[in-house]
Amino acid sequence: MRRQLAPLAALLALGAALPAMAETVAITGARILTAGPAGTLEQGVVVIRDGRIVSVGRGAPPAGARVIDASGAVVTPGLFATGSLLGAVEVSALGDDLSVDNPQIGAAFDVRDGLDPASTLIPIARTGGLTSAVVLPQPAGGGFAAHEHDGEISGGRLTAGGGHEPRPNTLFAGQGAVIRLNGSEDMVVRSGVGVMVAFGNAGARAAGGARGAQVAALKAVFADVRAYAANRSAWEQGSYRELGLSKADLEALVPLVQGRTPLIARVHKAADIRAVLKLAREEKLKLILEGAEEGWMAAAEIARAGVPVIINPITNRPDSFEILGATLENAARLHAAGVTLAFTGPEGAAHRAREIRYGAGTAVAWGLPWDAALAAVTVNPARMFGVGDRTGSLEPGKDADLVIWSGDPFEPLSTPRAVYIRGQAQDLTTRQTELRDRYKDLGAPLPPAYRHR
């Protein structure tokens, strides 16, 4: 018996690793929120084949399709964790693979090369309906408010420009990547999606202590990068003036100064947001803002510049002097001004990435239209980071990244019944559900270590 089972198990394992090939699957009966041109379809049908969406519409499923009856359920695109540490951290206190303090490697650092598809955070994130993440590098020496639970002392407090945070060696934190949360070695969907730079206090620190110095330093760097791009061979031969960065960093910044890759600016305060908008305008850079807790105070300018914004919609306390204007209405006010939004989650949207959907719901409670909240966790980040042709909405031709929910996806009492990535149903077992099930029955005859699933 045992010997006969082995090949079957091997076959199943193989099948699980491949996209559902050749089979046509139809998800029927659900309320379908496409986040795309088709809008919302009651009693809709999503047809999937070869890992892609074939059609989204109404009517009968195609003949021969395997039908998944999702009556009463809600189907959405798989959600995005934008501005995430997923794949690059396992236990926060043990460090992550997103922060570099190396004078030779700043902009050239690409998070893509350090990601771990086996991280236990990835299946756990899927149970929050997430199928994609935008992994961004973290500026060295601060800029990211470390959590303070435990009431323990922790580093990373946002202090004034000088502060006592260490001064990082580089102005540039590195380049981000979009990943799919299938836990597979093909997890990277697109890399080099933007170059991260921290502004405000953190940027001032990096530039030697004051905000104005950072702007001057960046302008000098961009001039050097342009000079490098125009005089590569002279520079290679040593017959060009000395430039301020390593070759690797100069190369990495060429697409940025040419406006092909966005600058992802971590910036909080309204005055700093305006300074960054001005810098981007003068340097003709493509720009994405991240943080932007006081974004609502510069909403019209941001909208006029056509700059999209990543925010954590639940940030509302004056946690530093850079975010005195933080409010739960930030999302609603930015949206009302015409700004395109993407949502991140608490503490780097990694261990707590599951909370992104609750953040979206909270933004709705505080005035953001529901459809705008769905867009902020699906199609908007997909477009902002250059994967909008592949995922982020339910449209024919896109990857079949979708979630079947028991109800409203933003409600904590709703749960994902099934999560698909490129048409492949994902395992919703996690290390946490295994632990839960191991200890669920404490009265069992054998100790818990004898229990597996």
Add this chain to the structure above:
Amino acid sequence: MVGLAALALSACATTSGTAPKAGGKDGAAGALPAGLDPGARPDPFPSTYRPLPSASFAVVGARAYTGTGQALENATVIVRDGRIAAVGEGLAAPDGMLVVDGRGKWITPGLIDSHSHLGVYASPSVDAHSDGNELSDPTTPEVWAEHSVWPQDPGFHTARIGGVTTVQILPGSGNLIGGRGVTLRNVPSRTVQGMKFPGAPYTLKMACGENPKRVYGSRGRAPSTRMGNVAGYRAAWIEAAEYTRKWDDYRAKIGRDEKAEPPRRDLGLDTLSAVLRGEILVQNHCYRADEMAIMIDVANEFGYRIASFHHAVESYKIADLLAKNGICTATWAGWWGFKLEAYDSVEANVPLLEAAGACGVIKSDDSDLIQRLNQEAAVALAAGRAAGLQISEAEAMGWITANPAKALGILDQTGTLEAGKRADIVLWDRNPFSVYARTEKVFIDGALTWDRRDPRYQPRSDFDLGQPGEGVR
């Protein structure tokens, strides 16, 4: 009048009965000078809290989660003189009483956060506001969190908008014994004394695991290991027992008119001694199941009780032990993995405890999460249901109301909608287990302390005045 129990507030419950007139009647040693007798003035920073002005009123036609595990339809809650006078389905409001229309709305007890650092790690979180960990020694029972609380922390106000009417403010977890915690009414006040919950027992913060051993181990001193931690607790309790005995001996001798030298007063040992007498409740930060089991044995060795384990992400592994010992678990649903001892967290921790008959509490330890304790309880509830447990929303409401009240020793005062209790009440615009729910009105002792529709009842901190965030956050 429906059972308006005369809830005579005893003087601060932390006062010890062990102090007959200091020094005894012209005792041989004479009366002790002020400040040298721990029993003479056991409440030196007394509460000056007075309920804000309130009118009697009745909320009618709402749906209610009472905190006792019940859900009521068409509920009426009658409030008189700051107390709940009656709760029931379909009760008519007394003639002439102010009526709050609760139709289409939900009513719950005021939420209670049993683990907060508001005021001691105030916003903005600059070093000048880092007042929660006295990291100069691993054992600092002599410090009191209330001496660090900044009442102008804007976080008190945002927490109130989230429906939180009572908070326990704890020292941090860098020390084995971190000091006294204090339970506060979440009202605007110029002083911390004006917030202190009258009659609420003091609490003692203790901490297991990684934090103390990291803080002190990194300085090359004890504790640097978990076994060093445990040696530290035991040494402290031995000292406390000896101190208690010295004062007991002294008082006995004075009582017999014998000559006696008074022991030297020690603020830290005063606190530990009060724990041994059962007057101060132990709130023990402890993540791992195995460490909690050790702490239960330490408590048994020295004869004190642990009221709650905090964080306690592994409580589900020893739910039976916690139920047997009557120890609450104050934890989150979704937080995990920020350090190794938080690696085995499961979202269903509290529901699994509930199923085992143990006391589960959802708490924040965070100035953001405290604004949405109802959401975190919903996350836990959903996880419990996903684990196959049958738990109602009405029962889950207890995790953020009655259970924390129990863990803080104030369940006779607040934490449920029951006649006789303080009228700490939240009116929600929809089911509080919905992510879209917002508070409409928050009452503390029957007084309106937050009203979404009335700017006169939208208090804000001094700090926020003149700032861009001055509007409602």
